[in-house]
Amino acid sequence: MPVRLTSIAGLLALALGGxxxxxxxxxxxxxxxxxxxxxxxxxxxxxxxxxxxxxxQNPAAPWLNQLVTGNLMVTVNGVPTNISAQTSYATRYHxxxxxxxxxxxxxxxxxxNYIWSEGxxxxxxxxxxxxxxxxxxxxxxxxxxxxxxxxxGKTWKSYQEDIDLVPNSGxxxxxxxxxxxxxxxxxxxxxxxxxxxxxxxxxxxNPYNGRNQYDYAAKxxxxxxxxxSNGGNNNTNTNPLRLQxxxxxxxxxxxxxxxxxxxxxxxxNQFNDMxxxxxxxxxxxxxxxxxxxxxxxxxxxxxxxxxxxQIVPMIMASPVYQAGNAAIxxxxxxxxxxxxxxxxxxxxxxxxxxxxxxxxxxxxGVPYASAVxxxxxxDLRSMQKIFGVDDSFLLDAAFAPxxxxxxxxxxxxxPISITRSGYVRDRRTxxxxxxxxxANTGTTQLAGSVYIILDGLSGNATLVNAxxxxxxxxxxxxYVSVPGTANGLAxxxxxxxxxxxxxxxxxxxxxxxxxxxxxxxx
Amino acid sequence: MKRFALISVLVAGLAAAAASPAEAxxxxxxxxxxxxxxxxxxxxxxxxxxxxxxxxxxxAVANTVVINNFNFGGGSAVGSPTPSGGAIGNxxxxxxxxxxxxxxxxxxxxxxxxxxxxxDVTATTNADPISPDAFSFAILDKNLxxxxxxxxxxxxxxxxxxxxxxxxxxxxxxxxAPAGVTVLASPIPEPGTLxxxxxxxxxxxxxxxx
Numbered sequence: 001m002p003v004r005l006t007s008i009a010g011l012l013a014l015a016l017g018g019x020x021x022x023x024x025x026x027x028x029x030x031x032x033x034x035x036x037x038x039x040x041x042x043x044x045x046x047x048x049x050x051x052x053x054x055x056x057q058n059p060a061a062p063w064l065n066q067l068v069t070g071n072l073m074v075t076v077n078g079v080p081t082n083i084s085a086q087t088s089y090a091t092r093y094h095x096x097x098x099x100x101x102x103x104x105x106x107x108x109x110x111x112x113n114y115i116w117s118e119g120x121x122x123x124x125x126x127x128x129x130x131x132x133x134x135x136x137x138x139x140x141x142x143x144x145x146x147x148x149x150x151x152x153g154k155t156w157k158s159y160q161e162d163i164d165l166v167p168n169s170g171x172x173x174x175x176x177x178x179x180x181x182x183x184x185x186x187x188x189x190x191x192x193x194x195x196x197x198x199x200x201x202x203x204x205x206n207p208y209n210g211r212n213q214y215d216y217a218a219k220x221x222x223x224x225x226x227x228x229s230n231g232g233n234n235n236t237n238t239n240p241l242r243l244q245x246x247x248x249x250x251x252x253x254x255x256x257x258x259x260x261x262x263x264x265x266x267x268x269n270q271f272n273d274m275x276x277x278x279x280x281x282x283x284x285x286x287x288x289x290x291x292x293x294x295x296x297x298x299x300x301x302x303x304x305x306x307x308x309x310q311i312v313p314m315i316m317a318s319p320v321y322q323a324g325n326a327a328i329x330x331x332x333x334x335x336x337x338x339x340x341x342x343x344x345x346x347x348x349x350x351x352x353x354x355x356x357x358x359x360x361x362x363x364x365g366v367p368y369a370s371a372v373x374x375x376x377x378x379d380l381r382s383m384q385k386i387f388g389v390d391d392s393f394l395l396d397a398a399f400a401p402x403x404x405x406x407x408x409x410x411x412x413x414x415p416i417s418i419t420r421s422g423y424v425r426d427r428r429t430x431x432x433x434x435x436x437x438x439a440n441t442g443t444t445q446l447a448g449s450v451y452i453i454l455d456g457l458s459g460n461a462t463l464v465n466a467x468x469x470x471x472x473x474x475x476x477x478x479y480v481s482v483p484g485t486a487n488g489l490a491x492x493x494x495x496x497x498x499x500x501x502x503x504x505x506x507x508x509x510x511x512x513x514x515x516x517x518x519x520x521x522x
Numbered sequence: 523m524k525r526f527a528l529i530s531v532l533v534a535g536l537a538a539a540a541a542s543p544a545e546a547x548x549x550x551x552x553x554x555x556x557x558x559x560x561x562x563x564x565x566x567x568x569x570x571x572x573x574x575x576x577x578x579x580x581x582a583v584a585n586t587v588v589i590n591n592f593n594f595g596g597g598s599a600v601g602s603p604t605p606s607g608g609a610i611g612n613x614x615x616x617x618x619x620x621x622x623x624x625x626x627x628x629x630x631x632x633x634x635x636x637x638x639x640x641x642d643v644t645a646t647t648n649a650d651p652i653s654p655d656a657f658s659f660a661i662l663d664k665n666l667x668x669x670x671x672x673x674x675x676x677x678x679x680x681x682x683x684x685x686x687x688x689x690x691x692x693x694x695x696x697x698x699a700p701a702g703v704t705v706l707a708s709p710i711p712e713p714g715t716l717x718x719x720x721x722x723x724x725x726x727x728x729x730x731x732x
Contacts, residue, residue, distance in 0.1 A: 409652065422656020422682045423575040424675030425626065428667035432575075433675035434653070458579065498674065508579015508625040510652065 028358055028386050028411050029325040032264045032315055033379075035220060036304055036332045037110065037275035041093070041351040043338040046297075052336050053297035055351055060298035062285060063309040064330075068353065068367050074313045081316065087367040088360040088406040090352040093374040095335040095344050096122075096396065102342025110275075111137065113333040114222035116376045119144040120395030128219040130195050132233040140227050145380060146244075146263065147228050148389035152444055155261035157246055157254075158223050161269040162216040163193040164247040168203060173216075173235060180204045180214050184249050192242050194218060194235045198270070200279075207249075208272050208307045213279065215270035220333075221245070222265065251311075255318035262387060266311070274304035274332075282306075312355060327356035327407075331379065346373075354403070358411040370405040372474075378403055388415040391447040391518030398520070401473040404455075409512055415442025418452070418513050423501075431464060432501040438482055438515060439494035447518035450485035452497065453477045454511040461509040465500040470522045477514075479522050488517070550644040550710045551689045553659070553679060557595065557635035559702035560661070565669070567600070569662040570639075571630040572609070574619035577683075578652035584622035585655045585683045587645040590615070596636030603631040621655055630662055642710060647687050654682040661703065669703070671695045678705045 040054045047054045055061045056068075066072040072083045096116050097105025107113060111129070112122030115137075123139050131138035146156040166183040169176030173193040181203035198215035205212060223229040223244065231241035246254070248268070254260040270276045277291040277299040284306050289299035312328060320326050330353040337343040352374060354360075360368040372378075377400035384390040385402055392398070404412050421435040440446045453470055454463060455477045466478040482497045489495060501509055516522050560568060574587050592599065592613050599613035607624035611617035612631060619627045633639075645657055658677040660668045668676035673695030680693045689709045697703035 420577075420653035421674065421680070422577050422654045422658075424656060424658045424673075424677045424680060425573060425575065425628075426668050426675040426677075427571070427660075427662060428670070428676060431675075435674055506626050508576055508581070510579040 026324060026358055026408070026411065027413055027417070028327045028356065028407070030260070030262055030264070030320050030327070031383065031386060032260075032266060032326065032328045033331050034266045034268070034308065034311065034328065035114070035273065036268070036308075036330060036351070037220070037270070037273040038334060038336055039274045039301060039304070039332060039351070040336055040338070041091070041332075041349040042347075043336075043349075044340040044347050045338045047338075048298070049294055051293060051296045052338060053301060054338075055301055058298065058301055059287070060284070060289060060302040061305040063305045064351075064353070067355075068369070070366070074309075074316075076313055076317045077322075083312070083316070083355060084367055085362055086355055086357055086359050087362075088354045089367055089369055090372070090374050090406065091349060091369045092346070092371050093350045093352040093378075094346060095348070095350060096375045096377060098335065098344040098346065098348075098375070100346045102345030104344060106342075106344050108334055109219075110217075110333050111219040111225075113376060114220060115139070115225050116396070117331075117380060118146065118222045118226065120377055120380050120393070120397040125225075128217075130218045131225050131230060132194060137225055138227060138230070138233075139225055142226075142228050143394060144226050144229070145383055145389075145394065146223050147226070148384070148394075149263055149387055152387065152389050154263065154387045154389070156223070156263040157244060157261035157265070158221055159246050159248050159251045159264060159266045160193060160216060160221055161248040161267065161272060162197075162214045163245060164190045164250075165204070165214075168201070171235075172237070173197070175199075182207075184247050187243070189237055190242050190245070190247075191235050191237050192224065192230055192239045192245055193221065194224060194230065194233065206269070206271070208268075208310055209278065209282065209303060211271070211278055211282075213271055215276060217270055217275075220267045220270075220273065220275075252314060255315065255320065258320065260320065263383060268304070268307050268311075271303050272307035274300045276300065278303060316355070321357075324357045327354060327358060327411075329354055329379065331376075352379075352403075352406075354406045356407070356411075358408045360406055360408055368406070372401055372405045374403065375400055382412050385412045386414045388442045388444065388446065390414070390516075390520075392520060399473060404512070404514065413515055415440060415444075416446065416515050416517075417441050418515065420513070423509065430502070432461075432503050432509060434499045434501070434509075435496055436499055436513065437494050437496040438485075438489070440489040440491050443491050445491065446489040448485040448488035450482040450489060450495065450515060450517040451479050451520075451522045452482060453479040453514040453516060453522060454499075455514050457511040458507070458509055460505045460507040461501045461503045463499060464502055465498075468522065472516060472520065472522045479516075485517070547648060547685065548644060548646045549681075549687050549689065550642065551692060551707045552642050552710050553640060554706045554708070555639040555678070556637075556702065556704045557597065557639045558637045559697070559700045560635040561637070563635075563700065565663040565700075566634075567632050567664050568635060569630045569632050569666065570613060571628065571660045571662050571668070572617055572619060573656075573658045573660075574608070574621050574627040575656050575658075576621040576625045577650035577655045579625055580652075581622065581625070583648045583650045583655070584620060585646045585648050585650075585657075586618065586620045586622075587643060587657045587683075589617040589619075589641050589643050591640070591642040593638075593640045594633060594636050595638030595640070597634040597639070598636075600632040600634055603629050605629040619657070630666070643681070645681060645683055647683050647685050649684050654684045657681040657683060659705075661697070669700075670698045671703075672698060678703070679707065
């Protein structure tokens with residue numbers, strides 16, 4: 001009988017008890033980057049005329065403009081959904097190497113920017129060559145994003161439009177002239193797309209723009225420039241890494257079957273990514289944009305706007321997005337000249353738009369517009385944080401602010417949860433105390449030491465026990481070292497530190513917590 | 523087997539009844555403090571101090587805490603309270619703290635310690651999106667300084683108000699100088715639940731023994 005009573009007591013204890021910690025905020029776990037081309041968000045001149053127009057307020061981009069300025073409604077899984085409510089965007093995203101006067105680096109054309117998105121550098125590349133062959137730009141370094149992901153047990157995939165389609169002549173991803181069809185090849189035939197191909201074929205109909213033109217460019221496929229992510233100069237189906245690259249048609253299948261990756265890079269073909277104008281004209285939402293010297297810029301923008309208006313809702317309808325931890329990042333590669341000042345000054349802005357349940361909440365009913373100075377290094381730094389491969393940041397990513405300003409608090413902290421207690425005031429010291437706990441929620445060791453940075457600490461409060469002030473961007477924030485983390489944090493482990501504030505005016509204390517760890521000097 | 527099934531049904535019902543308060547937007551718990559180490563203390567006069575501090579600093583989400591049913595275990599409340607912010611009441615009836623208009627809300631009042639001190643706490647558990655609103659309790663000395671404790675900011679009890687808060691997550695601490703003032707937080711069962719619990723256990727035990 002005592003055994004039975006003990007059992008009852010045990011079950012009651014279970015019913016009454018619970019985890020001792022508070023839940024932490026949600027974090028991004030799956031990323032879809034959609035890589036677009038050669039269009040400024042804002043520029044000094046020729047904003048809406050010519051072959052190089054800006055996107056912001058351009059009538060040729062109704063979807064993008066309504067997304068960032070209004071209540072863009074789309075039907076997702078049969079439900080009218082306000083995408084704008086899940087959107088934030090950057091207004092000061094610059095070409096890598098840009099400076100206020102345009103006298104910094106000039107990282108052009110496309111390819112070095114894609115390489116930069118992987119490695120935090122262009123590694124000296126300033127052309128659009130393919131990775132192998134004459135002038136090949138293949139890199140042998142292993143210090144780039146997707147290899148860090150692979151080593152950490154995370155997955156990545158590069159979805160490229162127009163690859164792995166069956167040609168009427170030639171091979172998979174090496175089609176004969178004007179021979180491509182719309183038929184997706186059997187997966188067993190897929191290859192790593194190492195070379196460019198383009199053309200026009202009656203057997204090919206683009207599912208987004210309805211036209212017969214196709215155009216795959218290796219220069220827009222960042223992972224294909226590194227030996228350990230391209231599998232070497234092997235464009236046959238014996239390349240062990242060939243399934244890291246998938247035709248864009250596979251994305252819908254992967255979304256339905258949960259076979260996408262943690263980090264998904266999506267490159268439309270060169271007509272859908274705003275790079276090239278379709279031959280003749282393109283009609284979008286009842287407006288026909290001609291491919292001539294005054295409107296080709298608008299035509300390219302309309303083509304891309306049309307593409308995004310279709311693929312973004314498709315991703316949003318997926319179970320992974322609906323689960324709340326995915327982020328879609330609309331990324332553009334480089335700034336373009338407008339005939340005035342240098343394209344690499346701070347008056348030429350590149351678009352960067354986040355669509356996610358974890359995007360920074362709207363302000364006064366419209367998407368939040370961040371004025372932080374961002375570059376591709378900011379995206380790279382953010383990916384390293386999201387996926388917990390931030391023991392040390394990749395080259396220029398060490399010097400760039402992450403995209404935290406575009407997201408809800410804690411969303412980019414990756415496999416690190418931050419839990420804050422409430423505040424307590426001690427009348428003996430007159431100070432205010434808060435305990436902050438950092439936990440490793442991932443499956444791999446996080447390198448130490450761990451630092452908690454208090455970005456944007458309200459001016460009425462002073463952190464008395466600050467270890468220092470950050471040089472790491474954003475600079476000027478106070479930070480504390482977390483005791484007991486010199487050797488890192490094992491999976492499941494946590495460590496806490498008490499923050500000691502003075503607040504003479506007895507007003508609210510506010511800040512945004514950020515974590516740095518590993519081989520990083522705050 | 524039949525006896526085990528009966529016990530299982532009873533336990534499942536009790537577990538459901540016990541779990542439901544955690545899903546509600548408020549929590550109630552009973553606080554028991556061993557104040558005997560403070561009797562005759564040179565640190566006197568002593569004060570009970572209750573605080574409710576806004577988590578975000580924006581007052582975006584408000585919570586209210588009611589403290590009542592004070593029992594001084596042979597001691598007593600003394601004098602009148604000192605409230606600040608959204609605090610009202612006194613130790614002879616009840617104290618109410620609300621952070622709907624102020625970051626810092628506090629009430630302290632002198633008391634004479636007996637062997638024990640007890641009171642009940644009922645708090646809303648609305649979630650502040652940044653960091654939780656916090657209810658805390660401390661004992662102050664004659665200088666109105668907190669007695670040092672093992673807790674955050676020399677508190678004796680800390681409740682981070684959030685929908686997930688359960689009584690087991692209410693943190694309690696003890697004093698270090700003088701040592702020995704300890705705190706226990708426990709659930710306040712609903713009268714109906716108590717009746718069901720007693721009746722159910724008696725009935726089950728009778729069935730098991732037959």
